[in-house]
Amino acid sequence: MPRTAQETALHRMIHAQAEAVDRLADADLTAAAERLSGAGRVLLLGTGTSQHAAELGAMMLNQAGVDARWSTAGQFARWGAALRPDDAVVVLTHTAETAYALRCREQALAAGVRTVSITGIGTADWPEAVETVAKEQSETYTVSYTAALTVLANLAHRLGAAQYGPEQLHRAAEAIRTVCQDPGLDEIALPARALAVIGAGPWGVTAREGALKIREAARILAEGYESELYLHGSAVPFGAADGLLLLQPDADQDGLTAALGEAAAAEGITVSTLTATGPAAELPPVLAQLPLTVRLQLLANHWAALRHQNPDVAIIGAWAKTELWQLGAPDGGAA
Missing domain, CATH: 3.40.50.10490 (Glucose-6-phosphate isomerase like protein; domain 1)
Structure with a gap:
């Protein structure tokens, strides 16, 4: 167990965020933006931290003139309205294992709608995926969240929101460096x-x-x-x-x-x-x-x-049972 805040994987991941934002600010997301362009609606779906990214992503896309809406992956997978032919779906899952996010992706692909997935580097061989950062080293996710937000800002800029261009994203990275110091x-x-x-x-x-x-x-x-x-x-x-x-x-x-x-x-x-x-x-x-x-x-x-807690291991005991995390996945897939 880490003895100080500086010895945690969480500390390392927090301090990796400015570099990730800088890198993704300049990422060429032309193909992903073209997939979303002209959609009647863009639906952003995620669970937990990815849900929060979906919410802010919808705000940014709205500012680009896009009809963007967010939902929790579980609610959309089981209770959402039917997809329309002109919809586009953005699935957010850092691990490419989140049960309901996988189900949402499967439903979007089955419906034949335009799909973009935002996930971690090397987590899945998905042709539509935008990969952000390597798998988090702490169970308290940080860099994957700010990286996903940077990707969504990049996409919003490409779809017409001038305030989310590379210059502003580099300024956000500098602001992250500043707050990490103080x-x-x-x-x-x-x-x-x-x-x-x-x-x-x-x-x-x-x-x-x-x-x-x-x-x-x-x-x-x-x-x-x-x-x-x-x-x-x-x-x-x-x-x-x-x-x-x-x-x-x-x-x-x-x-x-x-x-x-x-x-x-x-x-x-x-x-x-x-x-x-x-x-x-x-x-x-x-x-x-x-x-x-x-x-x-x-x-x-x-x-x-x-409080002498280990922030790198959040899910323990009965909460960590694999079968619990698999519920909701398509075809009993791993989560």
């Missing part, structure tokens, strides 16, 4: 019981991704919410033993995120804030999620060390 996390206290992370719009997606990393790495009860949903019932069980982390509250046009922070403080909840500084403050909102996500990954790794 993440600015000293004011965020380890909660006695639970942590809620909230934000508006794309920051709400990052709230959920960051909370997932904290759960996996540090084994802390952490939940991420859109600010709106935190207000509507989710805040009820949080109290003085808990923390609330606000993500970029000044980006919330209605002031709800900041107002929730004030209400939480009045209820005795410890409130902290993460806002962009330096290069990150100059990025478009969706790209600003890359360095912010890295800061939350670093927080997860730091808290894992404080």
Whole structure:
């Protein structure tokens, strides 16, 4: 088991992200972009961290004038509407083993719709795949997420979103390097019981991704919410033993995120804030999620060390049984 935060595979993967973003910013994705071009709808499908990438990817494609929508892979595979002939499907799975993502890919190929898969290097021999990075060395996934977001930004740029071009992506990589050197996390206290992370719009997606990393790495009860949903019932069980982390509250046009922070403080909840500084403050909102996500990954790794947890092995015991992870896969395929 790692003794310090610097000895973890998670630490290495976090610090590999800037190079991956730089490399994929210049990747030639012409073929994949042509596959998506002119589609009536583009459906982005993934599970867990890949779902969060699908959400932000849909935002970026929307800004390119594309009718892009996201869904969890499991919901789409079993409950989604029938694919239309002019649909395109983007399947996100870093391992090329995720059960419901495999089923979604099989359904898309069977329907004859245009398909793009975003996956890890050497994970599958799929002709439609865009490969991002080598397989993660930690079960708390990091670099595969920011790499997938870079690919989606690259595609959005090729389809018409000027704000996601190589220059902006290289700036995002520089912002990642900056936060790796100084993440600015000293004011965020380890909660006695639970942590809620909230934000508006794309920051709400990052709230959920960051909370997932904290759960996996540090084994802390952490939940991420859109600010709106935190207000509507989710805040009820949080109290003085808990923390609330606000993500970029000044980006919330209605002031709800900041107002929730004030209400939480009045209820005795410890409130902290993460806002962009330096290069990150100059990025478009969706790209600003890359360095912010890295800061939350670093927080997860730091808290894992404080709690003497191994962030590189997240799934243990009965949760790790192979047959559990195979459920939902096509033809009983491995997951």
